[in-house]
Structures are given as structure tokens and as C-alpha cells.
Amino acid sequence: MTWEDDRNKPDDITEIVDRLMPEEIFMKYIFKNAMVLTMNNQEISESCDVLVEDDVISAIGSLNDEQKNNARVIDASGKLLMPGLINGHCHVPMTLLRNYADDMSLQTWLFDHIFPVEEKLQGEDIYYGSLLGIMEMIASGTTCFIDMYDHMNDLARAVEESGIRAQLSRGMINTGEGPDFSDDTRLNETIDFYKRWNGAANGRITGAFAPHAIYTCSPAYIRAIVETAQKYGAPIHVHLDETLVEHEDCLKKYGKTPAKHLYDLGVFEQKTVAAHCVWITEDDARILADNKVTMTHNPSSNLKLASGIAPVPNALNIGVNVALGTDGASSNNNLNMFEEINLAALIHKGANQDPLLITAMESLKMATVNGAIAIGMDNLGVIKEGAKADIIMIDMDKPHLMPVHNVVSALAYSVQASDVCLTMVDGEILYENGEFKTIDKEKVSHGIKKCYERLF
Amino acid sequence: MTWEDDRNKPDDITEIVDRLMPEEIFMKYIFKNAMVLTMNNQEISESCDVLVEDDVISAIGSLNDEQKNNARVIDASGKLLMPGLINGHCHVPMTLLRNYADDMSLQTWLFDHIFPVEEKLQGEDIYYGSLLGIMEMIASGTTCFIDMYDHMNDLARAVEESGIRAQLSRGMINTGEGPDFSDDTRLNETIDFYKRWNGAANGRITGAFAPHAIYTCSPAYIRAIVETAQKYGAPIHVHLDETLVEHEDCLKKYGKTPAKHLYDLGVFEQKTVAAHCVWITEDDARILADNKVTMTHNPSSNLKLASGIAPVPNALNIGVNVALGTDGASSNNNLNMFEEINLAALIHKGANQDPLLITAMESLKMATVNGAIAIGMDNLGVIKEGAKADIIMIDMDKPHLMPVHNVVSALAYSVQASDVCLTMVDGEILYENGEFKTIDKEKVSHGIKKCYERLF
Numbered sequence: 014m015t016w017e018d019d020r021n022k023p024d025d026i027t028e029i030v031d032r033l034m035p036e037e038i039f040m041k042y043i044f045k046n047a048m049v050l051t052m053n054n055q056e057i058s059e060s061c062d063v064l065v066e067d068d069v070i071s072a073i074g075s076l077n078d079e080q081k082n083n084a085r086v087i088d089a090s091g092k093l094l095m096p097g098l099i100n101g102h103c104h105v106p107m108t109l110l111r112n113y114a115d116d117m118s119l120q121t122w123l124f125d126h127i128f129p130v131e132e133k134l135q136g137e138d139i140y141y142g143s144l145l146g147i148m149e150m151i152a153s154g155t156t157c158f159i160d161m162y163d164h165m166n167d168l169a170r171a172v173e174e175s176g177i178r179a180q181l182s183r184g185m186i187n188t189g190e191g192p193d194f195s196d197d198t199r200l201n202e203t204i205d206f207y208k209r210w211n212g213a214a215n216g217r218i219t220g221a222f223a224p225h226a227i228y229t230c231s232p233a234y235i236r237a238i239v240e241t242a243q244k245y246g247a248p249i250h251v252h253l254d255e256t257l258v259e260h261e262d263c264l265k266k267y268g269k270t271p272a273k274h275l276y277d278l279g280v281f282e283q284k285t286v287a288a289h290c291v292w293i294t295e296d297d298a299r300i301l302a303d304n305k306v307t308m309t310h311n312p313s314s315n316l317k318l319a320s321g322i323a324p325v326p327n328a329l330n331i332g333v334n335v336a337l338g339t340d341g342a343s344s345n346n347n348l349n350m351f352e353e354i355n356l357a358a359l360i361h362k363g364a365n366q367d368p369l370l371i372t373a374m375e376s377l378k379m380a381t382v383n384g385a386i387a388i389g390m391d392n393l394g395v396i397k398e399g400a401k402a403d404i405i406m407i408d409m410d411k412p413h414l415m416p417v418h419n420v421v422s423a424l425a426y427s428v429q430a431s432d433v434c435l436t437m438v439d440g441e442i443l444y445e446n447g448e449f450k451t452i453d454k455e456k457v458s459h460g461i462k463k464c465y466e467r468l469f
Numbered sequence: 470m471t472w473e474d475d476r477n478k479p480d481d482i483t484e485i486v487d488r489l490m491p492e493e494i495f496m497k498y499i500f501k502n503a504m505v506l507t508m509n510n511q512e513i514s515e516s517c518d519v520l521v522e523d524d525v526i527s528a529i530g531s532l533n534d535e536q537k538n539n540a541r542v543i544d545a546s547g548k549l550l551m552p553g554l555i556n557g558h559c560h561v562p563m564t565l566l567r568n569y570a571d572d573m574s575l576q577t578w579l580f581d582h583i584f585p586v587e588e589k590l591q592g593e594d595i596y597y598g599s600l601l602g603i604m605e606m607i608a609s610g611t612t613c614f615i616d617m618y619d620h621m622n623d624l625a626r627a628v629e630e631s632g633i634r635a636q637l638s639r640g641m642i643n644t645g646e647g648p649d650f651s652d653d654t655r656l657n658e659t660i661d662f663y664k665r666w667n668g669a670a671n672g673r674i675t676g677a678f679a680p681h682a683i684y685t686c687s688p689a690y691i692r693a694i695v696e697t698a699q700k701y702g703a704p705i706h707v708h709l710d711e712t713l714v715e716h717e718d719c720l721k722k723y724g725k726t727p728a729k730h731l732y733d734l735g736v737f738e739q740k741t742v743a744a745h746c747v748w749i750t751e752d753d754a755r756i757l758a759d760n761k762v763t764m765t766h767n768p769s770s771n772l773k774l775a776s777g778i779a780p781v782p783n784a785l786n787i788g789v790n791v792a793l794g795t796d797g798a799s800s801n802n803n804l805n806m807f808e809e810i811n812l813a814a815l816i817h818k819g820a821n822q823d824p825l826l827i828t829a830m831e832s833l834k835m836a837t838v839n840g841a842i843a844i845g846m847d848n849l850g851v852i853k854e855g856a857k858a859d860i861i862m863i864d865m866d867k868p869h870l871m872p873v874h875n876v877v878s879a880l881a882y883s884v885q886a887s888d889v890c891l892t893m894v895d896g897e898i899l900y901e902n903g904e905f906k907t908i909d910k911e912k913v914s915h916g917i918k919k920c921y922e923r924l925f
Binding site for chain 2: 109347
């Protein structure tokens with residue numbers, strides 16, 4: 014192409030501008046010659062082209078010349094394309110507390126270590142802690158996460174700037190007596206946050222209401238939260254039945270299980286994500302299934318804090334939508350969803366002595382399509398025409414992935430987070446070949462050091 | 470340094486030769502300014518220099534000028550040095566069968582999938598399958614492994630060429646009736662292999678005798694193996710009490726547990742590594758402890774094949790030496806020891822609802838010092854003066870490792886295999902910054918493809 018060619022079309026300004034558009038602002042991408050695990054059906058498509066226009070996957074298969082026009086072509090030969098992973102339960106700012114307190118009882122961990130530091134946290138800590146966690150997530154293939162924490166404007170700012178997708182909620186813990194909670198600080202912060210951020214950043218950020226747990230919120234407080242959530246049409250994010258102590262205390266105090274308690278308080282009338290559900294009964298699982306409540310399974314955290322092993326195979330059988338999550342990095346101690354996929358496919362087999370439980374594909378579904386159901390987006394968690402362009406690319410040319418007998422098994426049992434070579438959210442490349450495109454690694458590193466020095 | 474300087478010392482040929490020695494054959498390395506987890510004590514040394522001469526760690530701390538002379542200096546700032554990991558139970562040629570048969574019962578897996586392919590395996594498959602597995606191991610920080618398989622000369626060739634350290638044994642399964650096994654093919658192959666390879670490659674390769682398991686070897690056969698092993702002073706490698714079926718069948722058939730059965734047959738008079746031990750009783754654990762038998766814990770494989778969860782915390786309490794292993798890649802489906810370290814530190818907490826079980830340091834010990842005890846080398850599994858230079862270096866400048874509150878926790882709960890940036894065995898660098906120094910990746914990739922096409 015020479016300037017002479019351009020001169021031949023002096024009136025076609027649009028085409029010239031398109032042709033000169035710098036790569037950085039491409040809004041059209043073709044992943045060329047990829048192996049594709051759509052998760053829409055369970056098949057693998059070989060040598061497939063995927064077209065992304067703006068924030069949407071607009072075509073899959075062989076593309077025509079018009080479709081190919083003006084797109085940045087990404088060579089995906091020998092690579093696997095799949096939907097980005099959805100982390101169904103996280104406290105991303107706690108990444109700042111990674112490897113800070115381990116191998117101790119829940120009481121010692123929480124009251125002697127986590128709570129005292131959390132009291133000192135400021136907006137800056139939340140912002141940098143979140144950016145650090147988001148870096149880890151996008152480098153390991155996570156494109157969306159469901160989070161509950163504090164200082165939510167700072168967390169939302171990190172999400173907005175980084176380009177990742179998230180459902181965010183301010184965790185609410187009971188302080189006042191009630192029954193009137195109209196002056197409750199946390200509830201009012203939640204309302205303000207929801208109004209400001211729900212639907213922000215091209216819809217990448219959505220809000221939820223988060224009563225922390227039944228042991229930190231009184232029934233009256235939970236009712237007040239539910240009624241406000243109903244007023245705004247907001248979903249709910251809550252911890253549920255994480256430990257045997259919570260389960261037994263609830264039976265003693267309310268004469269029913271934690272799940273039944275939340276059901277009776279009307280929580281499940283709103284779209285709900287319930288994290289953990291380690292001790293739910295069969296009846297509880299039916300309540301969750303009937304009310305379309307998502308149960309988020311957090312295997313690393315439940316093992317590490319010795320909460321137990323959630324009855325995931327039974328819950329799936331009953332029809333509960335089970336998503337996967339990492340929980341916070343202070344009880345994991347990472348935000349690597351491929352590790353959770355691996356654990357979910359391993360531990361239930363071992364604990365129940367049944368090698369047929371939780372297949373590789375079931376575990377991958379929990380981390381993709383079931384996560385999309387959790388967040389209420391049917392155009393997420395799959396690669397199909399019209400779906401959001403939340404896509405990850407995996408380099409299969411690694412000794413630990415050879416030979417490629419079965420891609421699905423490889424993803425559940427062999428892959429390493431570092432095999433992710435590209436992460437795209439909402440049609441924007443956030444991470445490619447080890448480089449962060451929207452986050453300044455040095456700035457985050459420096460910010461984390463400053464926060465760390467003040468806090469510890 | 471100029472030629473003039475050299476001319477001043479015309480007689481000192483040795484020094485000139487040393488000085489002109491190309492980097493590729495350096496026999497002296499300094500890891501400069503490293504963070505060092507020695508595993509000798511449990512402390513972390515900061516800003517430490519480690520000198521390697523030939524195959525030995527010859528100094529740690531501040532080095533003098535003479536020590537620094539003629540060494541290749543490796544900048545280890547921001548890096549962690551630790552002993553290479555020891556994989557206490559593997560079938561490395563089975564890497565060729567990775568992701569070939571998953572999510573099925575042990576019977577279907579073994580009889581319908583694994584055994585039929587194994588029958589077709591030739592020396593070339595073993596050689597390339599082993600090289601592939603060794604590539605994965607050295608890229609993920611494993612410097613030594615204990616293996617049992619078939620076509621052992623081909624496996625040993627891969628070990629010799631690659632530079633990794635291994636204890637190798639030909640798995641023996643009963644076919645003849647006995648009581649005379651002097652013509653037994655497998656036993657004779659074992660003897661030949663042991664004579665040829667034990668102590669080979671500067672001692673990197675050692676041999677062992679491997680009665681496969683109590684359910685594949687008759688008591689008379691096991692006795693014949695033990696007597697031969699005693700004659701050669703060889704150690705034993707055996708599968709023990711992997712499944713509940715094995716345990717209960719043994720009780721029925723011999724009126725005692727599998728461990729007691731092996732003890733009564735004299736197996737434990739030889740230095741023994743017993744893989745799995747999922748169903749051992751408290752009395753069995755005492756037998757193992759009293760006889761200094763190493764129990765190798767293979768958490769991924771035991772979970773995936775639904776064998777169960779080995780009683781590791783109890784065994785450690787009783788004083789059993791517990792090492793860690795991956796088992797073969799066909800039941801894991803990788804050879805990543807950091808994953809096993811992570812699992813060992815997680816699953817016992819969760820399964821026993823006790824967050825104090827198997828600390829990060831205990832799990833790291835299983836993968837290093839306890840592995841060294843398994844293989845009978847007290848100069849392995851630690852970084853100390855006089856120890857073998859089997860060292861790995863880990864890049865701590867990764868988002869998923871920040872902030873570095875606690876290095877030991879980071880290694881057990883946060884690290885990824887890909888954080889390993891250098892692997893040295895016997896003073897030779899086998900892997901550095903993603904590059905294999907002794908293995909031709911393309912050749913292996915090509916060889917694997919050829920084998921794969923013939924077999925499947």
C-alpha cells in the first residue's frame with residue numbers, strides 16, 4: 014500500500030482513517046485458526062476463526078472478506094480459546110493480606126490477625142490491594158468476579174480502570190438495634206454505591222446488596238436489607254453455612270438451618286449468590302434449587318480454614334447452580350481459578366471414594382456458565398455469536414500439556430495459570446504474553462509497598 | 470584482563486585455561502544476593518551468596534575474592550533459592566498417557582485403557598515419554614524422582630542425558646509359580662539393570678528393586694525379590710495399601726494388613742519406599758516408623774482415582790518419614806510437585822476440620838528433606854555447605870506472590886510451577902528462564918508426536 018493508492022480514493026475518508034488507526038485502539042479482532050472450547054456445547058472446534066467487534070463476539074467459523082476488514086488478526090494456532098473464568102466469590106482487596114496469617118485456627122486468624130489489620134485499612138489500601146488482585150486474576154484467565162468488601166468506591170475505581178468485569182457489594186454487618194435502619198451507615202453506603210456504580214463502565218460493573226452472614230446480621234437487619242434490595246431490584250451476595258459452628262449455632266438460636274433462616278427472611282426472593290454452603294442439608298439444597306440461588310464453592314479456602322468439604326455433587330444432583338470461587342487471598346492464598354477447577358474435580362472424588370464425581374467438564378462449567386448464571390448474564394461464560402467478548406487464550410505448546418489427548422481434561426488437571434497468554438474483557442485486551450495493557454505494574458508494586466509499610 | 474596479563478604468567482596454564490573456559494562448561498557458580506530457604510534450619514537468609522563448585526554447594530554467606538574467582542555470577546536479587554524438590558513416587562514414561570483416560574472407575578481406567586496401551590509400549594515410547602516428563606519436572610522445580618516402570622534402560626538413558634537425578638526400578642509382577650524364580654525375566658532384568666546403572670552418571674542414577682504390589686506379587690515372589698535385593702544391598706520401592714479393596718482383600722487372604730504382610734515377608738529389612746499408604750492402620754504406621762520405611766503421599770492421584778485421603782498427620786505424629794509424590798501423569802495429570810505441596814497442606818486440614826494440620830513448612834519438608842531420607846542421601850534436600858548442588862531459584866516478583874509476608878506460606882499456598890526460573894542438578898544448570906539446557910524440546914515434541922500416532 015502506497016500513498017498513491019490512497020490518492021486514488023480521495024473521497025473515501027473513513028477507509029483511510031480506519032487504515033491508519035493505531036493498533037492500540039482497534040475495536041475489531043480476529044482470533045485466527047484457534048482451537049475453541051465454546052462451553053455453549055461441549056465440543057471442541059478445531060482451526061476456527063473468532064471475530065470480535067466492540068464488546069461482542071460477532072462471528073465464529075470461516076469469516077468473509079468484509080468481516081476480516083480492518084481487524085487486528087491474532088494468530089491463535091496451537092492455542093485454545095475459551096470463555097473467561099468467572100470467580101464466584103472473592104474479597105479482592107484482601108490480596109494485600111496474602112500469606113499474612115496461615116496455619117492457625119479460624120478464631121486466631123480472624124480476631125488476632127485479620128480484623129486488627131482490616132480496621133487500619135484506608136481507601137488507598139483497597140485500591141492497590143484490588144489492583145494487585147485484579148492483575149493476578151487477569152493473568153490467570155479470570156475475566157469477571159463477584160466481590161464483597163468495604164471502601165467500595167476505591168474497589169470500583171480499580172475495576173473501572175483495569176477493564177475487568179465485576180459484581181460488587183459492600184459487606185454489611187449489624188451494629189444498630191433496629192427495627193429502623195434508615196440511618197444505618199453501611200446500608201446507606203450500599204444504596205449510594207449501588208446508585209453510582211450499578212451498570213457503570215459499559216455495564217462491566219454491577220452492584221449487589223450483601224448482608225455479610227447470619228451470624229453478623231440480626232434478622233431485623235437482614236429484613237431491612239432485603240426490603241431495600243427489593244426497592245432497587247438488586248441481587249444479594251451472602252456468606253452461607255461456611256462452618257459447622259455457624260450451622261449448629263443457627264439450629265440452637267433459630268431452630269432451623271442457616272439456609273432455611275435466610276429463606277424465611279425473604280432473602281431468596283432476590284437473585285442470590287450464597288458463598289460456601291459447606292454444611293447445607295439435602296432440604297437446604299432443595300430450597301437453593303427451587304429459588305434459583307447460586308451456591309459458590311470455594312474449595313481452597315474451605316480446606317485451608319478447615320471448614321470442611323461442601324456437598325457439591327449432591328447439590329448439583331438436586332439442581333443447584335454451583336459456581337466456583339477463590340474467596341480472598343488471605344485464606345487461599347491466591348486468586349487462581351484454574352486451581353479451584355482442579356480442586357473441585359479432585360476433592361469430591363477422593364472424599365467420597367467415587368472417581369465419577371465432578372468430571373473435568375462439570376468443573377469447567379462451574380467456573381464459566383454457572384458463574385454467568387450467578388451474575389445473571391446469559392451472554393457470558395460461553396463463546397457464541399452475540400456473547401460478550403470475555404475470552405481467554407491458552408498456549409497448549411507446553412511440556413506439561415503434552416500430548417493433547419483431551420483438552421477438557423488438560424484444562425482441569427494439567428494446565429497452569431501461566432499458560433494463559435491473552436485475556437480479553439468486553440472486547441478489550443487486558444493482558445497479552447505476560448504484559449498488562451491497562452495496569453501499570455510498577456505503580457501497583459510501588460503502591461503495595463507503601464501500604465504494606467504503613468500497615469505492618 | 471588482556472593477553473598481556475596472561476603473558477605475565479606463562480607457566481600457569483591451568484589458570485589461563487580456567488579463565489578462557491566458555492560459559493557453557495562453567496563448573497563454578499555464584500548465586501548472588503539471594504533469599505535462601507535452606508530447609509536445613511527453618512529460617513530464611515536474606516541477601517545471601519551461595520557458591521557452587523562442581524556438584525557441591527561449597528560456601529554460603531559472604532564470599533571472599535578467591536571464592537569469587539572464575540565463577541559465573543547469577544544475579545539472584547528478588548529471587549528465592551531453595552533445595553530442588555524430590556518426587557517420591559512416579560512412573561515418568563506414563564507422561565505419554567497424560568489426559569488419555571479420566572473421570573472413570575479404577576477398573577475401567579486400568580483394564581480398558583491403561584493396560585491395553587501399556588502392552589504396546591516400546592523403548593522409544595519410554596524414552597520420549599520420560600524426556601517429556603523430565604522436562605515438566607525440571608521446569609517445575611523437581612531435581613530428583615523415585616520411579617518404577619518398564620523398559621528401564623530407555624528410562625535411564627533419558628535420565629542420564631537430561632541431567633536429572635533419579636532412583637529407578639523395574640516394576641515386577643508375578644507370572645511364574647515359584648518357588649524358584651532364578652529364571653524370572655523381570656527379576657533378571659532388575660538385576661541386570663541394577664548392575665549396569667546403580668551409581669551411574671556421577672551417582673545421579675541409583676537402582677532399586679520393585680515388587681509392584683501385594684496384589685500382583687505372590688508371597689514367594691516377594692521373598693525371592695527381597696533375598697536378591699539383600700544380596701545386592703538394594704533398596705525396595707513398592708505400592709502399599711493404595712485402595713480399600715487392596716486392604717480388605719489382604720485381610721481376607723492373609724489375615725493381616727498389607728503393611729504387616731510386607732513386614733512379615735522381610736521387605737522392610739531393606740531400605741523401603743512405600744507409595745500411597747492410604748489405608749494403613751495406626752499399628753501399620755508404627756511398623757513403618759520402627760523400620761524406617763518412607764511412606765510417599767500422592768494426594769492428586771489418590772483424590773483423582775478416588776482411593777481416599779492418606780492418614781498423613783497421624784503417620785507423621787507416629788514418626789513415619791512421609792515424602793511427597795505425583796504418581797504417573799496418567800492419574801494426576803501432571804508432575805508438578807508444587808501442586809502436591811499445596812494439596813498436602815490443604816486437604817488434611819479440610820478433611821479433618823483442623824486448620825493446624827500439615828503446616829506449610831511440614832509440607833515443604835515432605836517434598837525436600839523427607840524425600841532425601843527416602844532416597845537415602847543426607848546431602849540432598851537442603852542447602853548447606855557440602856550438600857549436592859540440587860538447587861532451584863524462584864522469581865518472587867509476580868503479582869500472585871505479592872506482598873511477600875511469609876515466604877514459606879507463599880511456597881505452599883501461592884507459588885506457581887512457572888515461577889521456577891532456574892533448576893540446577895549436581896551443579897549443572899538444566900533449565901534457565903524458560904530454556905532447557907540439556908534437552909532438545911523440538912526433538913522431544915517430534916518424538917512424542919511419532920509415538921502418539923503409532924499408539925492411538
